[in-house]
Amino acid sequence: MLIVDEVTKAYGRKVVNHGVSLTVRPGEIAAVFGPNGAGKTTLVRQIVGLLRPNTGTIRIGAELRAPRQMARKVAYQPQAQIALESLTVRESIHIAGMLRGLTAPASADATTGLLAELQIGDWSQVAGHRLSGGLRRLVAFAMTMNSRPELVVLDEPTNDVDPERRRLMWQALRRRSERAAVVVITHNVHEAVAYADTCYEMAEGRLGPAQLPGGTLVEPPDAQRVVTAARATYEPGTSLRTGAHGDLYLPYHGPVAEVSAESGSRR
Numbered sequence: 603m604l605i606v607d608e609v610t611k612a613y614g615r616k617v618v619n620h621g622v623s624l625t626v627r628p629g630e631i632a633a634v635f636g637p638n639g640a641g642k643t644t645l646v647r648q649i650v651g652l653l654r655p656n657t658g659t660i661r662i663g664a665e666l667r668a669p670r671q672m673a674r675k676v677a678y679q680p681q682a683q684i685a686l687e688s689l690t691v692r693e694s695i696h697i698a699g700m701l702r703g704l705t706a707p708a709s710a711d712a713t714t715g716l717l718a719e720l721q722i723g724d725w726s727q728v729a730g731h732r733l734s735g736g737l738r739r740l741v742a743f744a745m746t747m748n749s750r751p752e753l754v755v756l757d758e759p760t761n762d763v764d765p766e767r768r769r770l771m772w773q774a775l776r777r778r779s780e781r782a783a784v785v786v787i788t789h790n791v792h793e794a795v796a797y798a799d800t801c802y803e804m805a806e807g808r809l810g811p812a813q814l815p816g817g818t819l820v821e822p823p824d825a826q827r828v829v830t831a832a833r834a835t836y837e838p839g840t841s842l843r844t845g846a847h848g849d850l851y852l853p854y855h856g857p858v859a860e861v862s863a864e865s866g867s868r869r
C-alpha cells in the first residue's frame with residue numbers, strides 16, 4: 603500500500619507539488635497523466651526516495667518511506683533511458699533481479715519469462731549499447747519487473763515502444779504485480795484508461811481524479827469490453843475505476859456511462 607499524504611515540494615520559490623495526496627492499494631494500478639512540467643516526475647522521485655518532500659508524508663505499507671529500504675521495497679523505472687552498455691539483454695535483466703533480492707535461479711527463471719512475455723528473446727544475447735530506443739525501454743521495464751516489490755513506479759514506460767509490445771508490457775505489469783501497488787506516469791491517456799484501475803490527472807502541481815474528454819472510447823485489451831468514460835462526473839477524492847474492478851466496463855459500443863459521485867457506480 604502506498605499512502606502519499608499532503609506532499610508539497612518546491613524548487614526554490616517555485617512550488618511544483620501542492621498538497622498532493624494519493625493512496626494506491628496492493629494489486630491496484632494507478633495511472634497519472636498531465637501536461638509537461640505539471641510535476642509528475644517530481645512526485646514519483648519523492649515516492650521512490652530520490653527527493654525529500656518539503657511537507658507531508660509518504661508511507662509504503664505501515665512504514666514511512668526510508669531511502670535505504672527502497673531497493674528491496676520499490677521497483678522504479680525512471681523516465682530517462684538507462685545506460686545498458688556491454689551487458690547483454692539477458693544479463694541486464696538477470697542481474698537486476700539479483701540486486702533486488704531474488705536468488706540466482708529465481709532471477710534466471712523470471713528473466714526467461716520476461717523475455718518471452720515481452721517478445722524480446724531474439725535480442726537476449728545482444729549487448730545493451732546495440733539496442734534501439736524502444737528495445738532499451740523494454741529491457742529497462744523487464745529489469746524493473748524482475749523483483750517482488752511492494753511498490754512499482756514506472757515513469758513513461760511505454761515511450762518509444764511499438765503498439766503490440768506496449769500491450770504486452772501492460773499485461774506483464776498486471777500479471778506480475780498482483781501484490782504490489784503500482785504507479786504509472788504516462789502521456790498515453792487511452793492506455794491508462796484501458797489498462798489501469800484508477801486514473802489521476804496532475805495539473806500545475808495539483809493531483810486530482812482524471813477528467814476524461816466526453817465520448818472517449820477505448821479499445822479494451824481483450825476486445826470484448828470497452829471503457830466509455832464520457833460524461834463521468836467526479837468529486838475530489840473519488841477516482842475513475844476501470845480495469846480489474848470493471849466498474850466502467852460496458853458492452854462493446856454500449857451506452858455512455860454516467861458515474862455517480864457518491865457511489866462511484868454506473869447509473
Ligand SMILES: Nc1ncnc2c1ncn2[C@@H]1O[C@H](COP(=O)(O)OP(=O)(O)OP(=O)(O)O)[C@@H](O)[C@H]1O
Nearest residue numbers: 613618636637638639640641642643644645681804
Ligand atoms: N531540479 C530542479 N530544479 C528546479 N526546477 C525543477 C527541477 N526539476 C524539475 N523542475 C521543474 O519542476 C516542474 C515540474 O517538473 P516535472 O519533471 O516534475 O514535470 P513532469 O510533469 O514530469 O513533466 P514531463 O511530462 O515533461 O515529464 C517543471 O517546471 C520543471 O522545470
